[in-house]
Amino acid sequence: KLGSFIQDNGVIFKVYAPNAKSVSVVGDFNSYDKSKNRLKKNKIGIWSGRVANAKKGNSYKYFIQAKDDREFLKADPFAKYAEVKPNSASIIFDSSYEFKYDNPKKQENISIYEVHLGSWKRNNGEYMSYKDLTRHLVKYVKRMGFTHIELLPITEHPFDGSWGYQDTGYFSPTSRYGSPDEFKYFIDVCHKNGIGVILDWVPSHFATDGHGLIAFDGEALYEHPNPQKGYHPQWKSNIFNYDSDFVKSFLISSALWWIEEYKIDGIRVDGVASMLYLDYAREEGEWKPNEYGNNLNLGAIDFLKKLNHNVHKKNKNVIMIAEESTTFLGVTDKKEGLGFDYKWNMGWMNDTIDYFKLDPINRPESQNNLNFMFSYAFDENFVLPLSHDEVVHMKGSMINKMSGLYDWQFANLRSLYSFMYAFMGKKLLFMGNEIAQFNEWHYESQLDWEVLEYPKHQGVQKMIKDLNSIYAKEKALQYDNRDNFEWCNADDASRSIIVFERVYKNERIAIICNFSGASYENYYVPVSIAGKYRLIFNSDSSKYNGTDSNRKRVFKSTPFNIGRKEHMIEVNLTPLSVRFFKLQ
Missing domain, CATH: 2.60.40.10 (Immunoglobulins)
Structure with a gap:
């Protein structure tokens, strides 16, 4: 030690x-x-x-x-x-805190609220402490129905503007918000309320500050000695030497420390793509192939496999999540691959946001892009991330990405979020997305909570709460294998409508998405099984400040051959809306 x-x-x-x-x-x-x-x-x-x-x-x-x-x-x-x-x-520190509550049980309806502790809320412009966050953040997350809080890195870091992604202390929670025991109390109260805690953890690079790991004993001890493998030109930071057994041990020990000492429920590994490839963010001539002549970082791959093996060997209920943005095969393969539990589905995120940026009149020609995401939905075990990365650096907030004027922007955003909860994969929303704030996220100040004075923003927040509740109840939405999904209609591109079913044993939920700006009365919705279908969710409901006040809830199917389906229900569809119909 x-x-x-x-x-x-x-x-x-x-x-x-x-x-x-x-x-x-x-x-x-x-x-x-x-x-x-x-x-x-x-x-x-x-x-x-x-x-x-x-x-x-x-x-x-x-x-x-x-x-x-x-x-x-x-x-x-x-x-x-x-x-x-x-x-x-x-x-010098020695913890005296004794945990009172067990980790929550592993669950299928993983719904993650991603948080930067320094800017969720503030006290008169100052950071909330771990104690303050225990009182306020935990209560809010429970009320909203999220199952997990994912914390942007709280490992000690010198520069606020790095958001915690350039670290110097891999075993110490940042003292910005209080002591290690106060952080343990925060986690304990999360567990008391059935909320898991996921740490964003950064083994991909580290800060170059002089008091940190760089040239620790006068030579490259933690970083790779070759700048082509030891310095990140894009992030201006040092890269760990994954060829070093000591460095691998250091990083794996760090991960296990958070799990065993702090009872963390999951780890999201940042920047996995940057670790896997020798040519990541490098031009030709700035990197050298490995011994097999390709661009894979063999030391990093070995480290990631050992990391996941060691974590799962000792802590079977801990979830390991990879932020990996490439087509690297087997990220969540426990036998032949890297061994993660989940991978962020960056393809889904990019394709979905690009689609909802389009004016509805231009969406029919992009229907294939929308349908294509279903083809790779089962390649890995996925998390669907609408994360902090999408609402910074002039990318615009989620609501400002949406096409149209004010009302249509909200209708589009409600549709996007509803589509996420209907799609295969666990869910992740960054703080502020659930209230549809118009400003981008800024780490120096708190979220724009004052927007909740306005009904449209209230509607989005209430809808997210209801979606979390439905997600927790409906197993058909929780399981994400191929046999938990069936197409009903992928061919109505001219009207920008798709229909699919989520399935679990005898449970079925038909998902009808009208992503056009038009309404359709008496629309024929193909379904697999004859019976009565109850409307359990409508993104355009008036309770979310939408336009649909129709109170009809139960729709009986009739025989009708539409494509591969032999039954249909007849419904009215309002513009830019998503509906869930559950087979009774």
Whole structure:
């Protein structure tokens, strides 16, 4: 074990720095005097020593002298706690928190609320603490019916503008919002309320700040020594050396630390595509092929397989999610592939948003693009992400991506969200998407909660709550295999209508999507089974501030041969709307 360890007779410090000439621990306990507490090196490069007067709460760093006599002050890579920025020292810490509640049971209706803790809500412009968030965020997420909170990285990071994606502390929750035990309390209360917690975790690259991992002992210890594999030109950060057994152990230990010490329910691994490919974000001549002559990073692939194996071996209910944007095969294959539980379906996200940006009059010619996403829906186990990445950097908020004027923008957004809940895959919404805020997300300020003074925004929020409730009840919407889906009508491109069924055993839900700007009376909807169909959801309902106030709820099928179906129900469709009909 590496790090700082409190004992009866002081604190033991251990740090791995095999290339260093000398190492001292400096801190509050010795006035940061490098000459007072020199550490001793063993045969494998671990420097250690005891400081009798060091105690819990003291800050400290390692003073490292490189072989060429360069000198560094480094934070402890294994620190459990760190100073609040802009300070950067580690803090001696030993947790006293005892969890009271078990992790929620694994479930099929995974609906994730993605959150940046520093900008969900604020107290008079200042960060909410872990305690504040425990009182307010957990209550909100439970009321809205989400099953999980996914936190943008809370591993310690020096720069707010990185949103947590350029880290220096892989074992310490950021002190911006409070102490490690206060973060544990937040997780415990989530579990009390049946909410799982997923951490966004970043093994793909790390910050270049001098107190961090870069050139830790004077040489490339954590990063790859070759800049073609050790520096990310797009993100201006260092890339871990996946060919190093020590680095693999460091990262896997970090993942297991959050799962076992903090009882985290899942990990979303950031930037998997950047890890898999040697030529990611590089031009010709800026990378070299591997030993087989291709562009795969074999060390990274080996690391990801070992990561998932170790996590699942010890924690069968923890879910591992890959943010992976390419066509790499087998991301969620447990036998021959990388071994993740889920992969973000970036293709679905891009194709769906592109479709809803179109004026409805132009949608018929793009119907094939809409239908195509069904062809790859079963290639992996997917999460459907409408994440933070889609509402930043001048991309526009979700509502501002929608075509049309004010009313149609909301009708389009309600249709998009409803389509997501009907489609195969687990669900993810970034905070603010559920209230249809017009501004992009800005990490420096809280969400635009004041928009909820307006009925259209209230309607979207209420609809998301209802969709989460329906998703929790209806198994036909929860299971995402090929036999849980049937096409009913994929050919009505001229009217921008698609009809499909979600199936689980004897349960069936017919999904009717009218993505055109026209209404259709007495529309024939093909269905597989004769019987009565109850309308259980309508995105255009007046209760969501839509236009449809029709109160008819039950529709009886009649024999009618439409394509491969032998029955149909006759319904009225309002523009830009999605309806769910459940077979009784």
